[in-house]
Amino acid sequence: MDPHSLKKLNAEREARRAAVLVTNLDDGRDRVICEGDEVAGALGQAVAAGLRSGRSGLVEADGTQFFLNVHLPPPRLVVIGAVHISQALTPMAKIAGFDVEIIDPRTAFAxxxxxxDVPLLAEWPQDVLEKHPFDPYTAVAALTHDPKIDDPALVSALQTGCFYVGALGSRKTHAKRLDRLTAAGLSEDMLARIHAPIGVDIGAASPAEIAVAVLAEIIAAFRRRGLADKREGKAA
Amino acid sequence: MMHVANLDENRDPLLIAEAWMKDGKDVAVATVMETWGSAPRPVGSHLVIDTEGNFEGSVSGGCVEGAVVAEAMDVLDSGKATMLEFGVADETAWEVGLSCGGRIKVYVERLG
Incomplete structure (x- = not known):
């Protein structure tokens, strides 16, 4: 393994960015391909598939055998609101493999x-995010119903390109939210990324059922997330 | 976020390999490249080894690590990468095997 590849790979992993170590098994040489890098041909297709699925493996491309070791950051879920739905969503999301955190400045809730058993930040989202911003492998579910708490988190999540952004509230509530966020300067394209009303439509009624609907929507967004749209391509 | 230690520098084999390299050690990296049946560690898992036989990480549940470490010594000497195959029904060169019944392919290479 090339020491430069190792350093680059570790730097990408520590920064919570997806990367693939590609080893040519014919000549033993390797290189790191970051999410968003352009790679041509059959190898490029295999790399793209690996980044989507997170699966590592041997591939044959142009008569050469390669090993692709895919490193995806563990997906994270940040829940805005220490509410009843969050009490069900938190353990479910942890079982599904997400690192979960909750932000709610209302100390009576948090x-x-x-x-x-979950990191609980009794602070305003904007104060937390100043120190520890979101990243593209973060899902954000805004569940407080309170624009003062939800909106700053939603703005930051959309600007960061979080793979999932969802917000609780009826269609009417969401229409008002869109007005506020438009006034705050967010584009129509960005606002279209908000999942609202939140959750897959399974007719969920109880908080626990809504949590199932939300988690299903988050998983779908993670597995189908777009590639190369949030990062500038750079040469491998 | 607040508690994010993204990677555990005391347990992550690739971070340990980089730290060893910075300390001037020669390091071998072993990688699970293919598995069949009930293999204990997934494809992509690493074991890293230094010249004194210290190792971190895993490529199996402990069944074949000894053999991989021994092979890593030759790889560190020669600089030539090699592909090892382990399996319970494998009657070829390897005496060790996986009691779980799985089979794995492990690639061993030198760092640098």
């Missing part, structure tokens, strides 16, 4: 008794 208590460890209500949310054991």
């Amino acid at each position: 208590t460890p008794e209500r949310f054991p």
Whole structure:
């Protein structure tokens, strides 16, 4: 393994960016391909498929055998609102393999008794995000119903290109939200990325059922997320 | 976010390999490249080895690590990468095998 490849790969992984270490098994040489890099031909297709699925493996391209070791950052879910739905969504999302965090400045809601075993930040989203911003492998579900809390998180999530952005509220509530966010300067294309009303339509009624609907929508967004649209391509 | 230690520098084999390299050590990297049946570690898993036989990470549940470390010594000497295959029914060169019944291919190469 080329020491430069190792350093580059580790730097990408530590920055929570997707990367693939491609090893040519005929000559033993390797290189790191970052998500968003253009790679031509059959190898490029295999790399793109690997980045989507997260699966590593041997591939044959142009008569040469390659090993693709795919490194995806673990997906993270940040829930805005320490509410009833969040109490069901948090353990479900953890079981599905997400790192979960909750942000809610209302200390009456954000208590460890209500949310054991999960990082709970009783602060305003904008204060948390200043220190620890979202990244594209983060899903953001805004569940407070309170624009003062939800909106700053939604703006940041859309500007960051989070792979999922969802917001609780009826169509009427969402229409008002769109007005506010448009006034805040967000484009129509960006606003169209918000999943609202939140969750896959399964007729969910209880908080736990809504949590199932939301988690299903997050998983679908993660597995089908667009590639190369949020990062500038750079040569491998 | 707040608690994000993205990678665990005490357990992540590729971070350990980089740290060893910075300390001036020669390092071999072993990678699971293919599995059949019930292999304990997924494709892409790493074991990293230094010249003194120290190792971190895993390519199996502990069944074949010893053999991989031994082979890594030759790879560190020669600089030539090699592909190893382990399996319970494998009667070829390898005496060790996977008791779980799976088979794995492990690529061993030198860093640098």
